[in-house]
Amino acid sequence: MISLTIDGRRIEAAEGSTILEVAREHGIEIPTLCYHEALEPYGGCRLCVVELETPRGPRLVASCVYPAEEGAVVKTNSEMVQASRRMTVELLLAAAPHAKVIQELAARMGVKEPRVTLGDNDCILCGLCVRACAEIVGAKAISLVHRGFSKEVSPPFEIGSNACIGCTTCVFICPTGAIKLQDVLSTRSVHEWTSEFQARACKICGDHYLAPEFAGEAKESLVGE
Amino acid sequence: MASEGEVRTGVFVCGCGQEIAGVLDVDALVEETSRLPGVALARYENYGCSKAGLRDIGEAIREHGLNRVVVAGCTPRTHEGLFRKALGDDGADAPLLEMVNIREQCAAVHRDDPDAAKRKALDLIRMGVAKAALLKPEKGVEVEVTPAVLVIGGGIAGLTAALSVAKGGLPVKLVEKEEQLGGQVARLHTLYPTGESGREFIEARVRAVEAHPQVEVLTGSRVVDVSGSPGRYEIAVQQGGERIQFVVGAVVVAIGAEEKVPEPGSGYDGERVITQLELEQALEGGRVDACNVALILDGGGNSQYSAATAAAAVKNSILLSGADEERQVSVLFRDLSSDLARGQIEEARQHGVRFVRYDARRPPQITSDRVEVFDEMRNEEVSLPGDLVVLARPLAPRPDAAPLARLLRLPVDARGFLVEPNQRLRPGKYIPEGLFVCGSAHFPVDVRESVFQGYRAAGRALRYVSARRMVPVAPPARVVESLCIGCGTCVEACPFQAISMMEREGTLGLSKIDPVLCKGCGNCVVVCPAKAIVMEPYTDPQLIAQVEAALGANPDGEPRILGLFCEWSGYAAADLAGAEGRSYASNMRILRLGCSARFDPYLVLWAFLKGADGVLLGACEPGQCHYVEGNEWAEARVEQLRQLLKEAGFDPRRLRLEWFKPDDAEGFVEAVNAFTDDIEYLGPTNIA
Numbered sequence: 073m074i075s076l077t078i079d080g081r082r083i084e085a086a087e088g089s090t091i092l093e094v095a096r097e098h099g100i101e102i103p104t105l106c107y108h109e110a111l112e113p114y115g116g117c118r119l120c121v122v123e124l125e126t127p128r129g130p131r132l133v134a135s136c137v138y139p140a141e142e143g144a145v146v147k148t149n150s151e152m153v154q155a156s157r158r159m160t161v162e163l164l165l166a167a168a169p170h171a172k173v174i175q176e177l178a179a180r181m182g183v184k185e186p187r188v189t190l191g192d193n194d195c196i197l198c199g200l201c202v203r204a205c206a207e208i209v210g211a212k213a214i215s216l217v218h219r220g221f222s223k224e225v226s227p228p229f230e231i232g233s234n235a236c237i238g239c240t241t242c243v244f245i246c247p248t249g250a251i252k253l254q255d256v257l258s259t260r261s262v263h264e265w266t267s268e269f270q271a272r273a274c275k276i277c278g279d280h281y282l283a284p285e286f287a288g289e290a291k292e293s294l295v296g297e
Numbered sequence: 298m299a300s301e302g303e304v305r306t307g308v309f310v311c312g313c314g315q316e317i318a319g320v321l322d323v324d325a326l327v328e329e330t331s332r333l334p335g336v337a338l339a340r341y342e343n344y345g346c347s348k349a350g351l352r353d354i355g356e357a358i359r360e361h362g363l364n365r366v367v368v369a370g371c372t373p374r375t376h377e378g379l380f381r382k383a384l385g386d387d388g389a390d391a392p393l394l395e396m397v398n399i400r401e402q403c404a405a406v407h408r409d410d411p412d413a414a415k416r417k418a419l420d421l422i423r424m425g426v427a428k429a430a431l432l433k434p435e436k437g438v439e440v441e442v443t444p445a446v447l448v449i450g451g452g453i454a455g456l457t458a459a460l461s462v463a464k465g466g467l468p469v470k471l472v473e474k475e476e477q478l479g480g481q482v483a484r485l486h487t488l489y490p491t492g493e494s495g496r497e498f499i500e501a502r503v504r505a506v507e508a509h510p511q512v513e514v515l516t517g518s519r520v521v522d523v524s525g526s527p528g529r530y531e532i533a534v535q536q537g538g539e540r541i542q543f544v545v546g547a548v549v550v551a552i553g554a555e556e557k558v559p560e561p562g563s564g565y566d567g568e569r570v571i572t573q574l575e576l577e578q579a580l581e582g583g584r585v586d587a588c589n590v591a592l593i594l595d596g597g598g599n600s601q602y603s604a605a606t607a608a609a610a611v612k613n614s615i616l617l618s619g620a621d622e623e624r625q626v627s628v629l630f631r632d633l634s635s636d637l638a639r640g641q642i643e644e645a646r647q648h649g650v651r652f653v654r655y656d657a658r659r660p661p662q663i664t665s666d667r668v669e670v671f672d673e674m675r676n677e678e679v680s681l682p683g684d685l686v687v688l689a690r691p692l693a694p695r696p697d698a699a700p701l702a703r704l705l706r707l708p709v710d711a712r713g714f715l716v717e718p719n720q721r722l723r724p725g726k727y728i729p730e731g732l733f734v735c736g737s738a739h740f741p742v743d744v745r746e747s748v749f750q751g752y753r754a755a756g757r758a759l760r761y762v763s764a765r766r767m768v769p770v771a772p773p774a775r776v777v778e779s780l781c782i783g784c785g786t787c788v789e790a791c792p793f794q795a796i797s798m799m800e801r802e803g804t805l806g807l808s809k810i811d812p813v814l815c816k817g818c819g820n821c822v823v824v825c826p827a828k829a830i831v832m833e834p835y836t837d838p839q840l841i842a843q844v845e846a847a848l849g850a851n852p853d854g855e856p857r858i859l860g861l862f863c864e865w866s867g868y869a870a871a872d873l874a875g876a877e878g879r880s881y882a883s884n885m886r887i888l889r890l891g892c893s894a895r896f897d898p899y900l901v902l903w904a905f906l907k908g909a910d911g912v913l914l915g916a917c918e919p920g921q922c923h924y925v926e927g928n929e930w931a932e933a934r935v936e937q938l939r940q941l942l943k944e945a946g947f948d949p950r951r952l953r954l955e956w957f958k959p960d961d962a963e964g965f966v967e968a969v970n971a972f973t974d975d976i977e978y979l980g981p982t983n984i985a
Contacts (some may be wrong), residue, residue: 243873
């Protein structure tokens with residue numbers, strides 16, 4: 073057992089725990105998005121940052137991955153932490169303005185309108201779906217591809233993954249509800265995970281019919297049956 | 298401390314921060330749980346899944362000699378593995394785990410009614426404790442996978458697969474029934490869209506395969522026997538008079554398809570009216586001199602359509618009209634895909650090719666020198682001169698597909714092509730493991746698609762074989778030999794062909810389930826008239842104990858509804874409703890099943906006898922079953938059972954089967970509320 077101080081409270085903790093685990097055990101709430109108990113911590117969303125006292129002054133660390141150390145002094149809700157979290161949430165809100173969980177976080181932290189707009193995609197790249205697929209399901213059907221602004225979750229080579237077993241663990245675990253089963257299952261000839269297909273309108277009746285990209289798949293499944 | 302066979306269950310009620318503890322009175326739950334039979338310890342954990350929580354559980358197991366652990370907290374879909382690992386899933390004497398979902402399926406959805414939520418949570422825990430007492434240790438079956446691959450068929454798909462597997466470093470046996478490799482592609486004049494010669498294209502690949510040290514080519518040979526089980530298939534090949542035997546870990550089937558000679562009456566004569574493959578060969582030999590050519594895209598009497606054939610016909614129309622300015626070429630079609638021959642139709646039009654769409658009910662008539670057809674687009678009869686008429690028909694399965702399918706226990710469709718079950722859920726992967734099919738063996742495909750499928754099959758085979766060992770995921774069903782009456786009903790009912798009948802001395806046969814082929818849908822358990830098949834963790838005693846525990850108490854007078862949900866549809870949708878915080882009626886007690894095939898009419902009747910006012914069954918949508926056809930069995934059973942209930946004077950509306958989408962929480966909530974309303978309207982059954 074080791075002991076550390078969180079928000080002025082002296083706390084006993086098991087060695088090898090992270091700061092987040094210790095805080096939660098003792099009812100100290102730290103907001104998270106990319107953390108899940110059943111998965112290895114990832115340190116991706118930076119929402120769980122806490123202030124750690126070091127000999128060179130205070131420092132921000134991600135509590136989901138930072139180990140609880142003997143004698144550590146941690147503040148989970150200081151000015152510095154709040155400023156960092158507000159910025160994180162503001163950026164998330166700028167990138168995913170319609171995600172309910174982000175809106176709630178923003179409201180709680182007093183973030184109103186984000187100062188910039190970074191598109192509108194419910195996926196916040198927390199990687200929960202990718203990790204759940206690999207660690208819980210063992211299918212490894214999806215992964216994070218590309219870097220920077222073009223980073224996204226995708227099956228290998230962006231062709232519908234045949235490793236996917238359709239268990240919908242990713243759908244369940246996604247904090248923003250950005251995934252639907254259809255996105256994961258679609259096969260090579262139809263879906264490329266993020267692409268959008270424009271259904272063509274019939275010139276005579278005006279009704280929309282199958283997009284040309286889907287024709288191959290529809291035919292395949294008809295011929296295959 | 299625990300005597301042999303005594304059940305000592307430890308129940309850990311998680312608070313999950315405020316997620317559960319904020320809604321449910323966890324202390325009262327612990328208090329009431331500790332009075333349940335078999336419960337040696339009931340305890341509250343703030344976070345059972347944290348390192349400290351798991352350590353507490355481990356200590357409690359040792360301290361109290363627990364042999365069953367019930368975790369009442371979150372969904373097993375995410376956390377079961379975590380707890381299993383903490384309990385020591387590899388140890389033989391590790392306690393057996395059961396999870397009770399009081400977060401997603403209770404606390405998160407009944408925030409507005411804590412009393413009802415508490416009653417539900419208590420019932421769910423009671424169900425879990427009752428089931429845990431009856432759990433038995435499961436043994437996974439481990440199989441060594443032989444590091445070698447057999448490829449059947451030396452056409453384009455088979456050559457691609459064989460070369461790809463060999464490059465992956467595994468020995469490959471390539472069996473071809475003809476004397477030479479190459480298959481259909483070697484007989485093609487040109488390939489679209491590149492215009493390469495079919496023979497040159499295939500020869501390069503044949504040379505590469507023959508030169509590869511890892512590939513052993515067996516031409517003029519046939520697979521005559523397959524035995525063994527997934528991971529270790531024992532193959533016998535007949536080559537001339539010689540019988541060769543070897544063992545492989547995986548089999549790639551690339552037997553392709555063939556062009557059938559059209560039936561008499563279609564006008565086919567082999568000279569003026571020919572098939573498309575004959576046209577390819579005539580083009581290859583430079584023997585085409587007709588001035589008026591009609592290409593008829595024809596399903597051959599039924600409504601089949603092959604995009605590959607159509608694209609080849611368009612390609613040939615360009616070749617024919619491009620070679621001779623004077624030549625009149627027409628393409629008669631019913632459906633024409635612009636997908637495969639992208640841009641080629643346009644090119645054909647520029648060459649003056651005439652496209653005529655005909656009505657399926659009025660197929661073109663071939664007379665002695667013309668083709669009469671009703672042009673659907675112009676709404677008029679057209680008479681085309683036809684010096685040469687080409688019947689472009691889809692490829693048909695080979696006659697040897699059916700015997701091979703029987704040997705490999707692969708299903709075939711109505712036309713005789715090898716079927717890919719669950720194409721949507723697991724494309725490219727076949728249910729009998731270690732068997733992969735590519736190319737025209739499942740449906741007519743073109744060269745590009747064959748190559749792609751060849752690579753895909755090789756990739757799957759490599760991955761499967763290089764795992765070296767595998768453990769079946771689902772605990773398989775098992776036959777109690779002393780109870781089996783040898784009727785063979787289970788053989789018919791198994792969607793995976795995992796069951797066969799064995800000889801038994803002095804009496805009827807004995808059913809035997811291959812533990813590797815069995816996927817654990819539970820269909821055989823339900824159909825067995827002697828109840829001789831058991832499947833953990835969904836055995837009859839376990840399910841009955843859960844049903845009785847769910848219906849045991851009824852202090853509130855509300856309708857009692859039982860939900861029997863397949864874990865891939867209804868259960869998943871219920872979890873999602875919890876994650877999204879959508880609330881619904883709290884009457885239902887959810888019982889998790891592996892597949893809707895496990896819906897046992899006896900269980901449903903038992904539930905009604907024990908006082909259930911309604912039973913809702915949740916299954917995957919048609920065509921989406923993870924166990925191929927479990928939902929279809931369930932539908933048939935529910936239909937019969939409803940009929941039976943009706944005849945017995947019991948309102949059949951009390952039993953309903955719903956299709957659930959695992960990603961549609963809203964639909965789930967609507968369905969549950971609607972069913973609850975109906976049952977409230979019907980009132981109590983007053984049976985128990």
